[in-house]
Amino acid sequence: MMITQYDEKEGYCKMLGHFLTFDYCRSVSNGLPCSKVLDCWFQDFPIQAFIDQNYTTEEQQKIFAPQKPKILSLSEILEQAQKRLKENKD
Template sequence: MTIDIHDDKKKYCRILGHELTFTYCRQTAAAQPCGKIFDCWFETFDIDRFMKKHFTPDQLKTLLTPQKPKMASLIELIQQAQKTTNENKPDE
């Protein structure tokens, strides 16, 4: 089984809101598989077997590690920006 065997298959992407081929899911803009790849493709083909064959255990571990909620990431970014702003303020 080659890595591109399912590349022409299409699904509606719940994250981006339109139809995509498996190629995109397998290698997103971040050059990593989408974190939802298992959820979206398990009914179409044996995604577990495919992923185990074509990706290392470390890649799969990273992929399966839950990401922070977007709100938590936004709060962290705001706090970092505030800290940087406060550090760069001239003393009065």
């Protein structure tokens, strides 16, 4: 199966709010597919087989790695804000 085989397939991206072609979806994340690629394309072609045949286990782990929990990002923001406050006091 060629990696470009489905590049011309067109679908609506809920994330971006417009139509796009699969070549975008399969390369959007530093050359790797978007993490939503299975959800978005399973009705159009055998996307799971495409992923299995074109990406290593390590790459698949990167593609589908869970997003950083929001609470962690929030605590990072708080931490930075506290740092800035402290710096302003000094």
